[in-house]
Amino acid sequence: MSASDLREAPTEESPSEEPLDIRLLAPAAAGWLTAILLLTQRPLTGVITALTALLIAAALLLTLRRAHAQTTKPSTASHPANAAAGAPTTRSVASAALVTGVGVAAVVAGMAFGAAMEVQGLRSGPVPELASSQAAVTVRLKVEGDPALRTSPGNRRPPYVVVRATVEEVTGRGKTTRVRSPVLVIGSAQWQRVRFGQHVQASGRLGPVEPGSDLAAILSARATPRVLGEPAWWLRAAERVRLGLREAVANEPEAVRGLVPALVMGDESALPAELADDFKITGLTHLSAVSGTNLTLLLAFVLPLARLLGVRARGLTVVGLAMVVVFVVLARPQPSVLRAAVMGLVALAAMTSGGGRRRAVRTLSVAVIALLLLDMSLARSAGFALSVLATAGIVLLGPGWRDALAGWMPLRLAEAISCPLAAQLACTPVVAWLSGQVSLVAVAANLLAGPAVGPATIVGFGAAGIALLSEDLARLAGWVAGWPARWIIFVAQRGADLPGAASAWPATVIGVGVLTLICLALVVGLHRLLARPIAMVLAVILVAVVVLRPVGSFGWPPGDWLLVACDVGQGDGLVLRVGGAAAVVVDTGPDPAAMDRCLRELDVTSVPVLLLTHFHADHAGASPVF
Structure with a gap:
């Protein structure tokens, strides 16, 4: 395509662009909102909402049927030509509105019934009842995730493990019942040995969860789990492949050993905490987690290769679906993996098909509705929200801005x-709500790291498969995959070190609401800015200045400050200046991030003395000795 073709191609503002089709977008958005609101309510609320929505859908269908019947009658207008010219357009608009209304009501009814069943399943049965009285139980569990090792602040307590599981049988209060209730297990370090898909027996004490949680209870395990059954053969095969990839990069530096498995199949077990923090600051977290990016890159490599080998038409579809199955199996069929697989397919189809925004919106809307009906807990999942918003941004805004x-x-x-x-713009409000900050280097970091993501992912995936045949060849492939991974690590580390890489933002309803309005304003006006090279250069220079020389709060801190009481939430944190960039700190509050932010704003780089008045969390929780 030539430059002249690009200039003549329709853009978002071109009248030839097809209008946005909301016939499925509106039901998807309404159903998602319904699920969010009703998952914290009582089951009866969901049933009443569903019945009301069904009545509305029936009324709209009856209205639509009558309107359709009237369009078949001969017109009696005084000016038949004008009626013929104007009436069909008005009727078609009314019919489209009625069809959309029926879709909204039907999806809301389905989501309401689903939310009612979800809440009923989590709040009823023996597991929640036993948890309400913190009963001691013996349970048969199916492990549904990877065990994660945790440590307490200051290592005052022994390390412990948390892992998600499903209770299949519970014995408590002298009664044994077969159930299916999701729980979070908190156990000793021995729980680190359990594997995804295993069936184990454990004993401990059940505890209640917060309202709105997607868990039925928390199990505090007292003893080492006893394995009752191994995972299915295909899960064991997937674990062998994952182990082969970890061994293929075993000789690489620590950061590379952690990043390559994370890029290929979302295995973050060896990812250093410092690198994970750098990824958060630079907006690269999606690379280290299971996301649609992984699958999109894999398909973007495999499908053209299959086409070169002579595969055509339905054969390409079969190859694509086979790769989706392989990806889901290797990353393990957890809700986050299934969500990532669906969103990756939506993004790839939207960017490679000729259907434009209309087809992309329909595909994304159907994916949202289907995923929520399959797993209602996704409605309140931050990962699901980020995946949907990122995909929506790419398919709706990306082509016009491109x-x-x-x-x-x-x-x-x-x-x-x-x-x-x-x-990034579509996800910014949610990211700010979760982290309390806005990354100013995310777009640049993704732009710089982007060229290395594909080679690292594809070669790493190849190393995982080669490991089944030859360990030496797998190490060679792992070494090759490590070089683009090094570049990604370099970008994350250097980007996070920039003075203004991330800007604090209040994670409140008002703060996020204001940020959302700013993002919407940018969505409306950014197209004109992107089309003007001089304006773009000025905008890039402005962002670079803000990142390299960030401006703090106006008038803060005063140049002659001596004593500052930091805002550390519930607790105390005092900073006494002793000269230059050095200060004595008295208490730290409970959150290290809040105290670190205060010290950065004060330009304090040296703390020669730390005084702790007493060892309560609100005074010493953020200190390394607590």
Whole structure:
């Protein structure tokens, strides 16, 4: 495609662009909101909501049927020509509105029934009842996740393990019952040996969970679990492949050993905590977690290769579906993996098909509705929200912004900029709500790291498969995959070290609401900015200045400050200046992040003396000795 073709191609503002089809978008959004609101309510609330929505759907269907019957009658208008010209358009608009209304009511009814069943399943039965009285029980569990080792602040308590599981049989109060209730297990370090898909027996004490949780209870295990059954053969095979990849990069530096398995199949077990923090600051977390990016890159490599080998038409579909199955098996069929697989397919289909935004919106809407009906707990999942918003940003905003940039820069570069920019802007309010900060380097970091993600992922995936045949060849492939991974690590570390890499933002309803309005304003006006190279250069320079020389709060801190009481939440944290960039700290509050932020704002780089008045969490929780 030539530059002139790109300039003549329709953009978001072009009248030739097809209008946005909301016939499925509106039901998907309404159903998602319904699930969010009703998952914290009583089951009866969901049933009443569902019945009301069904009545509304029936009324709208009756209205639509009568309107359709009237359109078949001959017109009696005084000006038949005008009636013929104007009436069909009005009727079609009314019919489309009625069809959308029926869809909204039907999806809301389905989500309401699903939410009622979800809440009923979590709040009823022997497991929640036993948890309410903190009863001692013996349970048969199926492990549903990877065990994660945790440590208490200051290592005052022994390390412990948390892992999700499903209770299949519970014995408590002298009664044994077969159930299916999700729980979170908290156990000793021996629980680190359990594997995804295993059946184990354990004893401990059940405890209640917070309202709105997707768990039925918390199990505090007292003893080492006893294995009753091994995972299914295909899970054992997947674990062998995952182990082969870990061994293929075993000789690489620590950060590379952790990142390559995370890139390929979302295995974050060896990812260093410092690198994970750098990824959060630079907006690269999606690379180290199971996301649609992993699957999209894999399909983008495999499908063209299959086409070169002569595979056509339905054969390509079979190859694509086979790779989806392989990806889900290797990453393990957990809700987050299934969500990532669906969103990856949506993004790939939208970017490679000729259906435009209309087809992309329909596909994304169907995916949201189907995923929520299959697993209602996704409605309140931050990962699900980020996946949907990122995909929506890419398929709705990305093409128009790409065309605007392609008017004055190469198409490949325009695509590389528009995709992370659209995804980041769509996800910014949710990220700010979760982390209390906004990354100012996320787009640049994704742009710089992007070229290395594909080679590291594809070669790493190949190393995992080669490990089944030859350990030496697998190590060679792991060494090759480690070089692009090194570049990604370099970008994350250097980006996180920039003075203004992330800006604090209040994680409150008002704060996130204001940020959402800012993002919407950018969505409306950014297209014009991207189409003007001079404006873009000025915007990039402004962001670079803010990142390299961040401006603190106006008038803060005063140049002659002596004593500052830091805002550390519930607790105390005092900073006494002793000269230059050094200060004495009296108490730290409970949160290290809050105290670190205060010290950065005060330009304190040295703390020669730390005084703790007493060892309560609100005064010493953030200190390394607590």
